[in-house]
Structure formats: structure tokens, C-alpha cells
Amino acid sequence: MISRTKKVVRSVAVAFAAAAAFTMTVPTGSAFAIDHVPCRGGENFLKIWSHNGGQQSVDCYANRGRISFGGWWVDKISTGNNDLIYYDANGDSVKIERWHEISFPNRPPRVNAIEIL
Template structure:
């Protein structure tokens, strides 16, 4: 007769083997996260010129797929580089801008809550 400890050990080994086999058979998902990166000439990053309500100005660059908070800043200009972009504004709208687009908002800049690189 097999002792209880051996049965428990065998059951655990079978469970671990099954979990490992199941993990190996499933395709891996896309792991991605948008990154705030240093703006450098010649790179094709998403580049956003913006200002806050308090008069501060900023130029920020982003790379990689994902979504991040933009803090409700007013966007003056967007250069998408090789990225398709959706920005989500304070009015609840989402606006898609295709790659290789450079757009300025001189009169009525959107107040952007978050951005997403597709």
C-alpha cells in the first residue's frame, strides 16, 4: 500500500507537471508599457509640446505601446513619429492621430487627460 505522504507528493508532482505543460502550450500575451523617454533628434518618438494652467511649459517624448496619464495639460503640438496615437481629452472625447503626423493647436489647444500609443 502506498503511504499517504507518497500519494500527496505524487499528486503535487502531477499538478506541477500539468501546470507547466499548460503554460508551455498557451501563447504568450503582449507585454508592453508606454515609457516617458528623453527627446533626441533623429528619433521617431511621440513628441508632445504642452503647457499647464499655471504657465509651465513642457516637451515630452514617449515610446512603446500603452496608455499613461497626461495630467490635464493643454497640448500645443503633437508629432507622432512612427506611432499611432489616441489622446483622451477633458471633454471625454478620444481623438486618434495617425503616425507621421505633426499637428499644432494654436487657438484652442485640447486639455488632455491621458495618451495611448497603439
């Protein structure tokens, strides 16, 4: 009986040590990464209308994360089901909550990065 108890205790100890080693070696952090996705009607992606140097663009993003926006001027933002922070060229960060649509007809911000929360 003592032999069986020792085996069980040893097995539990080995399992615990393996779990602890795995926990310490696997990086922690978010498993999410922001993705540039095709804009499709009916989807609730973050959607940004922008322009820069005579070019215009409409871009959609999904999933949590932060990505460079390249200093483009933003004309309109539709957050869909995403909370957003954009980081402008003046060093400001602006949070916009989900389900909002904002237009910047007169003074569009120049955005260096966007982050979906």
C-alpha cells in the same frame, strides 16, 4: 518495447500538463509599457509640446501603452512612428495616425491621458 512506449507517452503527457499549467498561471496581455523617454533629434518618438499653469513642457514617449497626461493643454503633437489616441477633458478620444504633426494654435485640447497603439 511496451515499457519504452509507456515511458514516452508518460513523458509527453507530463510535458503537456506542465505547458498547460504554465499557460494558465502566467498572466496574458501585452508585454509593452509606455515609457517617458528623453527627446533626441533623429528619433521617431511621440513628441508632445504642452503647457499648464504658466509651465511649458516638451515630452517624448515610446512603446505601446497608456499613461496619464495630467490635464495639460497640448500645443503640438508629432506622432513619429506611433499611432496615438489622446483622451481630452471633454471625454472625447482622438486618434492620430503615425507620421503626422498637428498644431493647436488657437484652441489647444486639455488632455487627460495618451495611448500609443
